[in-house]
Amino acid sequence: MVRQSSNARLHLYDARDDAAALLLIDLQQAIDDVDLHGVHSNPALNDRLEELLTCWRGGNGHIVHVRHFSYTPGSPYRSGHAGAEFKASALPLAGERIVTKHVESPFIGTDLEAWLRRHGIARLVLAGVSTGHAVSTTARHAHCLDFGVVVVADACASFPLDEIDGERWSAEDVQRFSLSLLGSHYARIASTREVVQQF
Known part of the structure; x- marks a missing residue:
């Protein structure tokens, strides 16, 4: 049975939507x-990413930067490693929310859900990496918590993937499959232009 929750009523959320x-x-x-x-x-x-941030910073300002800090020794995502620092194109500004996670979902072991509820946020616009891993996990978890979800396809990215039979999927194929799966049930798929032009 397909859920008829907030995702059934999705429109393209814009930066003016409180x-x-x-x-x-x-x-x-x-x-x-x-x-x-x-x-x-x-x-x-x-x-x-820069387009989305410029738009949102001119709107309601509800921006959450999720970062992954690995517990694995030697991981480039371990706290203190240069690889764990934010990309220059997505640096948080003073006052913007930062959520640090240690697993795929930013709702596990953090106060993200409570913060969103406290600010009256019911709809989430997702961008980032990788589409089939942390983005997908976030979208699915948010859907299960009854948030409306939009995934901005051209503000996400995937990496190549080895199949279990040894074949190699290209990054582009992984991206298409991941977006198709999310769009089939968990989220609305949109482009940056579609989101930004609402502003």
Whole structure:
């Protein structure tokens, strides 16, 4: 049975909507480490992120920067490692919310849900990396908590993936599949232009 919750009533949330927040997920320097991840699917990622941030900072200002701090020794996402620092295109400004997670979902072990509820936020606009991992987990978890979800397709990115039978999926194929799966049930898929032009 398909849920008929807030996602059934989705419209494109814009930066003037006081009940909407922009969540930027795992936009840390390590994502540009080609030796670690391979080349991601979105060469225009930085430009799209800057567009979203400019728009949202001129609107209601509900921006949440989610970062991943790994507990694994030697991980480039470990606190204190350069790879764990925010990308230049997604640096938080003073007063913008930062949520630090240690697993895929930013709702686990953090006060993110409580903060969103306290600010009257019911709708989330997601961007970041990777689409099939932390972005997908965040969208699914938010959907289960009855938040409305929009995933900004061209402000997300995926990495190449090895299948269980040894074949290699390109980053672009992983991106298309991940967005298609999210769009089938958990979120509305939109472009940066569609979101920004509402402003």
